[in-house]
Amino acid sequence: MIIRTIANTVIGMANNKPLPSFDDLLTFLVIARTGGFRAAARRLGNSPSTVSETITRLEEELGVPLIIRTTRSVHLTEAGRALADRLEPVVAETRSAIADATSSEGTVRGRLKIQVPGAVMEDILPPILDGFAKAHPEVRVEILVDDRFTDMIATGCDAGIRYGEHLAQDMIATPIGPARQRSALAAAPEYLARRGKPLHPRDVLFHDCIRMRFASGALTDWEFEKDGETLRLDPTARLIIATPGWRAAVKLAIAGHGLIYSFRNWLEPHFETGELAPVLEDWCPDFEGPFLYYSSRLTPRPLRAFIDFVAAQRRQAGETG
Structure with a gap:
């Protein structure tokens, strides 16, 4: 009854007009x-024709077009976008209510879906997930790896992980993982012997550079800082690798193809072996670690359990930042 009342508000229909099927609304949202x-058909386990018939029926019941179909793409109409935006919290609230209803005292059940950048999946999040999964074996965890910095609500996630400069507004943010991280610039010793070692960040502009690009199309920043001076450089790239291929970028640097700028913890093992040498170490700044962020309006029980687990881990590790 609560769900139908909320759905009636979302759709803006008169009280005496029948509501569409909630399954039809979910199909539209998918x-x-x-x-x-x-x-959507693959996600729902239906045929494309069944999904198409569902949307046709829904549009007829509502009396407005929701989706513009072309031979190659699908786009939401203005009414469709407005409906999708308002249905998202309804579905999230429904999921939260079901999770709370099926969770007995001391046992947390339900689904937890988190949107994260690829960098966090490398070495920060896996040990946290390992501990959480052992502590809450009846929570189903889904991780959406996304370097486009899209809205985590729009992707159906309960929470997201971002670095500070990419945090969404009107969200609660809590640190997760290391309080501070550090960047590093590096190159193969053979490359430095051949091309010379940069003595100032501006020297980087005259070197071959291996850069990484986010799925959004933006190149990763090369930022340097020392004695109050901050430089953000956009060097010409000899090689550009998408961020999921960062290991290949490191291998290319080891092979002598140029300078690479990345997380120091990713490059540190190669410093130890001598495959790479750090460059301009005193110019490479540290920065805040990642944050877990989520809506202040809705905290499903699996998400609350995850937040509490992360906080307990940080206290145990002595992290206060």
């Missing part, structure tokens, strides 16, 4: 999330 009928 199309909005996945961006296509075939992708």
